[in-house]
Amino acid sequence: MRSLRTGATSAAVRIQVSRNGRPALESRVGAKALSENFALIPELPLDQVLVGDCVAAMNALPAGSVDLVFADPPYNLQLGGDLRRPDDSLVDAVDDDWDKFSSFADYDAFTRDWLSACRRVLKPDGALWVIGSYHNIFRVGAILQDLGFWMLNDIVWRKANPMPNFRGRRFTNAHETLIWAARGENSKYTFHYEALKGGNDDLQMRSDWYLPLCTGEERLRDGAGAKVHPTQKPEALLARVMLSASNPGDVILDPFFGTGTTGAVAKALGRHFIGCEREQVYADAARARIAGITPLPPEAFATAPSKRSEPRVPFLSLVEAGLVKAGETVFDAKRRHSATIRADGTLLLGPAVGSIHKIGALAQGLPACNGWTFWHVERKGELLLLDVLRTGIRAEMAAA
Numbered sequence: 001m002r003s004l005r006t007g008a009t010s011a012a013v014r015i016q017v018s019r020n021g022r023p024a025l026e027s028r029v030g031a032k033a034l035s036e037n038f039a040l041i042p043e044l045p046l047d048q049v050l051v052g053d054c055v056a057a058m059n060a061l062p063a064g065s066v067d068l069v070f071a072d073p074p075y076n077l078q079l080g081g082d083l084r085r086p087d088d089s090l091v092d093a094v095d096d097d098w099d100k101f102s103s104f105a106d107y108d109a110f111t112r113d114w115l116s117a118c119r120r121v122l123k124p125d126g127a128l129w130v131i132g133s134y135h136n137i138f139r140v141g142a143i144l145q146d147l148g149f150w151m152l153n154d155i156v157w158r159k160a161n162p163m164p165n166f167r168g169r170r171f172t173n174a175h176e177t178l179i180w181a182a183r184g185e186n187s188k189y190t191f192h193y194e195a196l197k198g199g200n201d202d203l204q205m206r207s208d209w210y211l212p213l214c215t216g217e218e219r220l221r222d223g224a225g226a227k228v229h230p231t232q233k234p235e236a237l238l239a240r241v242m243l244s245a246s247n248p249g250d251v252i253l254d255p256f257f258g259t260g261t262t263g264a265v266a267k268a269l270g271r272h273f274i275g276c277e278r279e280q281v282y283a284d285a286a287r288a289r290i291a292g293i294t295p296l297p298p299e300a301f302a303t304a305p306s307k308r309s310e311p312r313v314p315f316l317s318l319v320e321a322g323l324v325k326a327g328e329t330v331f332d333a334k335r336r337h338s339a340t341i342r343a344d345g346t347l348l349l350g351p352a353v354g355s356i357h358k359i360g361a362l363a364q365g366l367p368a369c370n371g372w373t374f375w376h377v378e379r380k381g382e383l384l385l386l387d388v389l390r391t392g393i394r395a396e397m398a399a400a
C-alpha cells in the first residue's frame with residue numbers, strides 16, 4: 001500500500017492508495033480506516049500538499065468542493081536526445097520521467113483521467129485553467145470539450161525572455177497557452193472584469209499577457225545553485241489568474257503542484273489551496289516555500305464590487321435627495337455642452353427632452369453615452385461629476 005501524505009496541519013487525514021488502485025482513508029489520529037466512501041472525508045485538506053497521484057488524491061475529495069483548478073500538467077515534450085547550445089553546453093531541458101508517455105494515446109488517457117477528476121471536484125459554478133504548449137495543449141483542449149467543460153478564453157502568455165531556438169530549425173518558441181474553461185456551459189464562473197481593467201489603464205484586459213519567465217530571487221535553487229524544478233511558473237502569471245477568476249477565501253486546487261507556485265500565490269492573496277504532487281522532493285520544497293510567504297493585508301487584494309453588482313440608482317433619486325436641483329445646469333468636463341435638469345429627472349437640451357444618457361449622446365452627436373460619467377454640476381466653482389453624487393447615494397443605500 002502506497003500512501004498519499006497530507007501536510008501536518010489541520011485536517012488530520014491520511015489518504016492511502018491500495019494495490020487495486022482504489023483510494024482508502026484513515027484517521028491519522030486513530031489509524032483506523034474510517035471508510036472507503038470518500039464522500040465522508042470530514043473536511044477539505046485546505047492549504048496542504050497531498051503527495052501521490054493526483055487522480056487518486058482528487059477522487060478522495062468530496063465532489064463539488066473546489067472553486068477553481070489551476071493545472072500545469074506534464075507537457076509530454078517528446079525531446080529527442082540532448083539539447084545543446086552553440087557553445088556545446090547542455091541545455092537544462094525537461095527530460096524527467098514524469099513528463100514521459102509511451103504514445104499520444106497514453107497521454108490522452110492520462111489527460112482524460114485527471115480532467116475528469118477535476119470536473120468531479122469542481123463546484124457547479126467552478127472553472128479550470130490549464131497551461132500547455134504546442135506539444136499538448138490541442139489534445140488537452142479537445143478532451144476538455146469532450147468532457148463537458150465550456151471554453152471561455154485561450155490566453156497567450158508571451159514570454160519576455162524566451163529560450164532561443166538553438167538549432168535554428170524552427171521559430172523561437174516564445175509563448176505558452178492557457179485555456180480557461182468553465183465547468184459547464186451554464187456555470188456562473190467568476191470573472192473580475194473591472195478589477196482587471198482598472199489595473200490596465202482602464203483598457204479591457206486582453207488575452208495576450210506579456211510576462212517574464214520565473215528567474216532571479218523567485219526561482220528556487222538547491223545548495224549547488226541548480227534549479228529545484230525545471231518548470232517553475234512565474235508568480236505573476238498565477239496572480240493574474242487568481243485575481244481575475246477567484247475571490248478571497250476560495251479554494252484553488254492544483255493537481256500538478258511542483259514547487260507550489262499556486263500555493264505561494266494563493267496564500268499571499270488570501271485564497272486557500274490544495275496541491276497534489278507525486279514527487280516527494282517537490283512537495284517538500286513547496287511546503288518550505290509556502291511557509292515563508294506572508295499574506296498581503298486583505299485591503300491589498302479585496303475585490304472591489306463591480307459596477308454591475310451595485311444597486312441601480314435612477315438620476316431622479318439625485319433630484320429627490322436634493323443633491324441636484326430642477327432648473328440647474330449640467331456641463332461636460334470642458335463646458336462645451338450643457339443641458340437643464342428637469343423636475344422629473346430628465347434633461348432638456350434645446351427642444352429635446354430625455355435621460356442623462358440620451359441627452360449626453362445627442363449633445364455629442366454619438367449613438368450612446370454614459371451620462372453619469374459625462375455630465376457635471378458646478379459646486380463652489382468646481383465641476384463635480386454626477387457619478388460622484390451617485391456613489392454617495394449608493395453608500396447611503398448600503399448603510400440603510
Ligand SMILES: C[S@@+](CC[C@H](N)C(=O)[O-])C[C@H]1O[C@@H](n2cnc3c(N)ncnc32)[C@H](O)[C@@H]1O
Pocket residue numbers: 052053054055072073074075098229231232233234255256257258259260261262276277278279282
Ligand atoms: C509542469 S510541473 C508543475 C510545476 C509547477 N507549476 C511549479 O510552478 O512548480 C508538473 C508537475 O506534476 C507532477 N506530476 C506529474 N504527474 C503527476 C501525477 N499523476 N500526480 C501528481 N503529480 C504529478 C510532476 O512531478 C511535476 O512536478
